Amino acid sequence: MPTYSVQAILQWRLQAQASAVAHQIPPYEVDVLLCELGGVERLSLVQKLPHELLNLSLSLPELAQCWQQRLDQRQPLQHLIGYTAWRQWTIQVSPDVLIPRPETEQIVDIVATTLKNSALPRTGHWVDLGTGSGILACGLAQLLPEATIHAVDCSEAALAIAQKNITQLGFEQQITLYSGNWWQPLTHLQGQVQGMVANPPYIPTAAIDSLQPEVRDHEPAIALDGGSDGLQAIHQVMHSAPDYLRPGGLWLIELMQGQAPQVLQWLAQHPAYAAPEAILDWSGTERFVLAWRRREDGSRETEFNN
Ligand SMILES: C[S@@+](CC[C@H](N)C(=O)[O-])C[C@H]1O[C@@H](n2cnc3c(N)ncnc32)[C@H](O)[C@@H]1O
Known part of the structure; x- marks a missing residue:
């Protein structure tokens, strides 16, 4: 030594x-x-x-x-030491996953508040799309100990890191990982999902070059690049979600500053969604959008019976 x-x-x-x-x-x-x-x-x-x-x-x-x-090389400190802090946890990271951001912690808090203020069940099937390091799946598992969590990513390398974090935090009985394209590996859950969270890639392709080098050169492009308008993944996830969510089910995503108005407009125009709203992050930016899978009888989402 x-x-x-x-x-x-x-x-x-x-x-x-x-x-x-x-x-x-x-x-x-x-x-x-x-x-x-x-x-x-x-x-x-x-x-x-x-x-x-x-x-x-x-x-x-x-x-x-x-x-x-x-x-x-502007390697992120988290890559040099191999971990980051997220909520109360130490999360393993590598260049294969997005380094979890503090603002993403709020997704778990929003679900917690929504559960308090609605009749949304704490049981059944919950989904994290684009799980990366697995943080949101773990956040849901802790918040909803009686629920089953399904976490999807298209990157095998990311899923390997997610598996390590899930095991390390003791959630391996509660979380199942799937490899595939957004909802595609979850066909067996059609019409049954109580709630979905996602922090999809949402940076417009042309903006990636101007990101700080720690992000641009060291975080996976597939975790960042949201296509020409940055909204490609969000659009895809929004269009397929109604087939999977139960009537009254929760749809919650993170997005970038300036994207909320467009997503709210899409949701408002889509017959399967009700009551879309933007939610601010700690710095006052519209960072999250929440909506409900419309119930067939048209009643408000908070009134559904289990
Ligand atoms: C912004 S990262 C979010 C990671 C993690 N949920 C978080 O909040 O730190 C987006 C994730 O979506 C995954 N992803 C990108 N395209 C996908 C697709 N078509 N299907 C499934 N996952 C995808 C990426 O591999 C990446 O892990």
Whole structure:
């Protein structure tokens, strides 16, 4: 195990932090790297004297090499350390999945609020389309312990990461993963789904080049690219969902700033949907759209009987 004095580590840290500032990267990332890859206990650098020795899991040149990838190639910190935090969990990530974003946590909160304010059952079949790392499926599984969760992705590599996260978080009995195109692997659930959530790819193709390099160069294109208007996947998911949702079932997606009005218009014009609404994220952006599978008798979605 490589051993260094506290002083040597602090010197390395200072230099790395200066390079972070020069590259407009938050300097705290150096500490994350030191702790997660170097095995340094967070408080030891301030509690120990400069001449005291610490064992590291990687040598300082190895850590420097890793940090250089962050600077030169703009590799996301989450790829270097292999995980990210999402809700109360540590989620494994790789270049095969979208790094879960904090705003996506709100989808689970919206489902929780909707359950409180409606007669939507907490049981039965629930679906996460485009599951990626599996976060939304896990969020639903925790919120709905008596429900069965079905999670779909077209990327086998993403499904492998989702499986690891699902197993790690102990939801493997409750969540089934499917490989395929949106609803296509779920034909056996037609007319039975209580609720669907999705965070589909929604960036317009032409806008991908202008994304920050961490996203553009390191996150999977299939998780980002929503076609020429960014709405291709949302449109597809919206059109096929009525065949799968129960009357009174919930349809909830995440989208990009500026896309909600178009999606609300499509939903309002579609005879199978009722009461579409946009929901703001924490920063006040219209980030989510919710709608209900219209009931055949036309009654409001919140009045349905189980
Ligand atoms: C924006 S990512 C969301 C991942 C995860 N749900 C999250 O919120 O972090 C979109 C996901 O949709 C998947 N995807 C793209 N096209 C798909 C398709 N035609 N059918 C199923 N999944 C698809 C991608 O592989 C990716 O994992």
